[in-house]
Amino acid sequence: MTNAKNNQEFISKMEHDIELSALPEAVKRKLIANLLLLKAKKVNLLITGATGCGKSSTINALFDADVSKVGVGVDPETMDIEKYELGNLILWDSPGLGDGKEADNRHAKNLTKKLLERDSEGNPLIDLVLVILDGSSRDMGTSFELISNVIVPNLGEDKSRILVAINQADMAMKGRGWNREDNRPEPELERFLNEKVESVRRRIKESTGVDVEPIYYSAGYKDGDKPQRPYNLTKLLYQIVHYTPKQKRTIYVNNINRDREMWKDDDDLKDYRNSILDDIVESISDCADVGADIGESLGGLFGSAGRAVGRVAGRVVGSAFGAIKSIAKSFFGGIFGW
Incomplete structure (x- = not known):
């Protein structure tokens, strides 16, 4: 099932449950109107970085979107920016600098x-820019030039629309210090990576005045027939979700990679899975704006829709926030192994 069909079927089931519920008609209409609003939203994520930084492998890992098979188009106005449409998630894959003057x-x-393009409502088309740096390279000059001279000056007032992530963390010291069995850095490499993160953060701050929170990760790869799982992919997804406009975060639900193996290994500094869940629940709660008048009647509202994404984990509490969180957690449980 495609992401778009998956999204439509889920929303259709939820609308069906609302229609069959015992809620007052005014509340039903409000809920259905809000579902239609969420269904119409699109996320535009621009991914850029120097040649060889691992943009395609990152897209494949996060969204299970084989870029060689996904329907791809080229922006007619910006010939070399490729466009991947995954239902309501639109990925713009742009070359970075470093290919000659x-x-x-x-x-x-x-x-x-x-970056200067606007949507039909006059807002910036690009919701978020993900700049991927090559962690195996010591020379990041072209990437800093891209950030300082191209991206940040064209973000407009909202400078929070940029994320910086250092890929290929496993090769940061030419493969030394990476525990392949546990798929994580040894202490020496971890210190090196943290120093690199701090160096990138400081350099961007000095050249642009913008505060960023770089992270390091590995998108994973295949070594012959043996796959190398990603590392810190959940942390990267958390940052993408967290910095996406609140009313659009739910779009990722139908697009993230369903393979549990992709999400196993993180630095354990934070429970990124629950943080992703909280951000998406906040998005649905804020966008729904159903108010306290719905109250406890929401508790039994989402029967078949809940089953469409997995068994509801635990007893659904009697508030809008609790009901939404329970349903969202049941969905992510199938992905993150809850």
Whole structure:
């Protein structure tokens, strides 16, 4: 089932449950109107970085979207920016700098044009820019030039729309210090990676005045027939969800990779899975705006819709927030292994 069909079926089941419920008609209409609003939203995520930084492997790992098979188009106005449509999630894959002076000038011009583009409501089309750095490279000069001279100056007032992530953490010291059995860095490599994160954060702050929270991760790969699981992929997903406009976060629910193996290994500094859940629940609660008048009647509302995404974990509490969180957790339970 495609992400778009998955999304439509889930919302249709939820609408069906609302219609069959004993809620007052005014409340039903409000809920259904809000579902339609959520269904119409789209997230535009722009991913860029120097050649070889691992953009395609990151997209594949996060969204189970084989970029060689996903329907791909090219933005007619910015010829070299590829567009992947995964239902309501639209990924823009843009080359970074480092391909020669002529190509760099073209890439910078196209990126600027895309960042300045507006949607039908007059808001910036691009909701979030993910800049991927190559953790195996010591020379990040072209990436800092991209951030300082192209991306940040064209973000407008909302500078929180940029994320910086360092891929290939396992190769940061040419493969030394990576525990392949446990799929995580040894203490020496961990210190090195944390120093690199701090260096990137400080350098961006000094050149742009913008505070970013870089993270390091590995998108994973296949070594012959043996796959190497991602590391800190859940942390990366948390940042993407958290910095996406609140009213659009639910769109990721139908697009994230369903393979539990992809989400097993993180740095354990935070429960990113529950943080993702909280952010999405906050999104649904705020967007729903159903008010206290619905109260306890929401408790038994989501029968078949809940079953459509997995068994509801535990007893649904009698508030809108609690009902939504229970349903969301049942969905993510099938992915994160709760």
